[in-house]
Amino acid sequence: MIYNGGKYNQHWSTKKLSELGTFSRGVSKHRPRNDTRLFENGKYPLIQTGDIKEANLYVTSHSQEYGEFGLKQSKLWDKGTLCITIAANIAETAILAYPMCFPDSVVGFNANSNESSELFMYYVFEYIRNSIQNSASGSIQDNINIEYLTGLNFKVPDKQNQDKITNLLGVIDGKILLNRKINDNLSAMIDDIYCHTFLRTKHPNTWRIGKLSEVISQINTGLNPRDNFVLGNGNIKYITVKNLTANGTIDFTNCDTVDVTAQSIIHNRSDISVGDILFASIAPLGRCYLINTEPKDWDINESVFSIRPNYQLISSEYLYSYFMSEYFVTKAQSSSTGSIFKGIRIGTLLDMDIVIPPFDIVEQFTNTTKSLFRLKQQCTDEAQQLIKLRNWLLPLLMNGQATIDD
Numbered sequence: 001m002i003y004n005g006g007k008y009n010q011h012w013s014t015k016k017l018s019e020l021g022t023f024s025r026g027v028s029k030h031r032p033r034n035d036t037r038l039f040e041n042g043k044y045p046l047i048q049t050g051d052i053k054e055a056n057l058y059v060t061s062h063s064q065e066y067g068e069f070g071l072k073q074s075k076l077w078d079k080g081t082l083c084i085t086i087a088a089n090i091a092e093t094a095i096l097a098y099p100m101c102f103p104d105s106v107v108g109f110n111a112n113s114n115e116s117s118e119l120f121m122y123y124v125f126e127y128i129r130n131s132i133q134n135s136a137s138g139s140i141q142d143n144i145n146i147e148y149l150t151g152l153n154f155k156v157p158d159k160q161n162q163d164k165i166t167n168l169l170g171v172i173d174g175k176i177l178l179n180r181k182i183n184d185n186l187s188a189m190i191d192d193i194y195c196h197t198f199l200r201t202k203h204p205n206t207w208r209i210g211k212l213s214e215v216i217s218q219i220n221t222g223l224n225p226r227d228n229f230v231l232g233n234g235n236i237k238y239i240t241v242k243n244l245t246a247n248g249t250i251d252f253t254n255c256d257t258v259d260v261t262a263q264s265i266i267h268n269r270s271d272i273s274v275g276d277i278l279f280a281s282i283a284p285l286g287r288c289y290l291i292n293t294e295p296k297d298w299d300i301n302e303s304v305f306s307i308r309p310n311y312q313l314i315s316s317e318y319l320y321s322y323f324m325s326e327y328f329v330t331k332a333q334s335s336s337t338g339s340i341f342k343g344i345r346i347g348t349l350l351d352m353d354i355v356i357p358p359f360d361i362v363e364q365f366t367n368t369t370k371s372l373f374r375l376k377q378q379c380t381d382e383a384q385q386l387i388k389l390r391n392w393l394l395p396l397l398m399n400g401q402a403t404i405d406d
Contacts, residue, residue, distance in 0.1 A: 001153060002014060002153045002154065002155055003127070003131060003152065003153065003154055004128075004398050005155055006155075006399050006400065006401075008400035008401045009155045009157070009399055009400030012156055012157050012400060013156050013158075014153055014154070015153070015154060016150060016152065016154075017121070017149060017151075017153075017154060018149075020111060020116035020121065020156070021109055021112045021115065021116060022110050023084075023109050023146055023149055024108050024109075024110075024146075025104050025106075025107050025108075026075070026101075026104045026106040026107065026108060027075045027104060028073065028074055028101075028104055037070075038070035038073070039064065039065065039066060039067055039070060040067040040069065041068070042064070042067045042070070043065055043066075044065055044066040044067070044070065044076055044101055045064075045098070045099070045101065046064040046101045046102070047064075047100050047101070047102050047106075048064075048103065048105075048106075049088050049089045049092065050089065051094075052083050052085050052093065052102075053089040053092040054246075055094035056176070056177060056180060057095060057122070057177060058095050058097045059094045059095070059096050059097055060097045071101065074101045074103075075101060076099050076100070077099060077101065078096070078099055078110070079097065079099055080096060080110075080118055081095070081096045081110055082111075082118040082121055082122055083095070083109075084107045084108075084125060084149065085107075086144045086145060086149070087105035087143040088105065088143070091128075091129045091133055091144070093122050093129075094122075095119070107146055107149060114159065116159065117163070117166060119166045120162045120165065123165065123166065123394060123398065124398070127398045128152070132144065155399075157400070161403075161404070164404040165398075165404065168393070168404055169390060169393065172389060172393075173390065175383075176383050176390070179379040179382055179383040179386075180247065180383065182375075183247050183249055183376050186372050186375055186379070187247045187376070189372055190324075190372050190373070191321065191324060191325060191326075193365065193369055194321035194322070194324075194325060194365065194369075195327075197361075198365075199325065199327055199355070203355065206357075207355060207357045207358070207361075208355075208356050209353050209354070212349060212350050212351070212352050212353075212354050213351065214310070214354075214356065215313050215314045215319065215354060216307055216310060216319075216350065217308050217309065217310040217311070218271075218307070218308040219305055219306070219307050219308070219346055220270040220271060220306050221281070221300070221302050221303075221304065221306075222239075222266050222270045222299055222300030222306075223265065223268075223270075223301065223302055224302040228262070229259075229262035229265055230258075232256070232257060234257055234258050234259025234260060234262065234263075235259075236257055236259065236260065236297045236299060237252060237255050237256075237298045237299070238255065238256040238257055238258045238300075239299065239300045239301070239304055240256065240303060240304060241281075241282060241304060244278060244280050244284075244287035244289050244304070245287065248287075248288055248290070248320070248376070249289060249376065249379075250289045250380065251384075252384055252387075253391075258299060262299075263299050266299045266300070270299065270300055270306050271306070272291065272298060272300065273291070273294075274291055274292065274294055274295070275291065275311075275316045276291050276307060276308050276316075277289070277290055277306070277307045277308075277309075277319060277323065278300065278304050278305070278307075279305040279307050280303065280304060281304065281305050281343050281344055281349075282303045282338075282342065282343035283342050283343070285329075285332055285333055285342060286328065286329045286332050286333070288320055288323045290320040290373065292374075292377045305346065305349075307319070312359075313362075314356070314359075314362050315363070315365075315366040317365070317366045317369055318365055322354055322355075328352075332344055332349070332352070335352070
């Protein structure tokens, strides 16, 4: 099977992906994998399949580090290596921003510089990911192997035209990454203002500690499909925890959809509007998004809470900032339950403490941060438009239907 064969690229070469570079499986020989000796005096970055799935083109952070004992049973991969997941999260890809280790559930690809590049191969997998995932589905834990990857056939333009494709798509992705970086900085500024004002200073006597149940006027959940409706029909966005990002924005890339009939069923449980906060009730627990524009064609699933503040006491910006604070996230995670998927129940959430200052103090905070929230939304909207452009161009460039002049 040729994944991108067609009338527009008949003159391109048909190659197995293994002809474009070297595929090698990650290494993690020692068992058990959580042996504390692996991580003693850790200094060698270690990533997992989830880190690759969460990355945006480049893996720029890690949460675990091997020590010398851990490195001996693994391998430190070079900066620029393309990582491809082959278990759990199938065919997710990202490029290492610095040297890292990864386990055997990940395959590393290093391009033959005369034939291709890691960035071009990244876009190849962006193009064929859904097909690979569909072919691997159905087992208890979806997975593929390295032989499967190396045997894939693909129509490939010459290196010069590959570079034209990666240069164009890379410029778009570069701007998307810049917008996300700006949003990270804006989120950090908002968090710093919130923490300095409400968490790091001694509270006057006019402030009090209350329960979230006092400052939330409404909290609802959506509905999971089960026997209720079918995903993939219609154009209404069906938001799950995967669409809520770590920096407090929303990402509609690969967002599920439902039709108007499903929306009417979901609306029996949820009612979202401007000013509501979408809250991830399962891992990644506590991710939030403050709705700034009319959610005309949106709805949520059962793992997402829609939370409406009591506007007599607090603002949406204040409650959102509380949810995004490290103080709250730590408390919420310690209060979560569940053996497979850790989550927090509505009752537990409503019983958590929150600082309730006089409303004029809340207003000062809201007015101070409103422009920062507005900039975040602008960057998010622009990034979404760029993602649409990139996703529209990708198949056209990969099947030869669109070409790039010198």
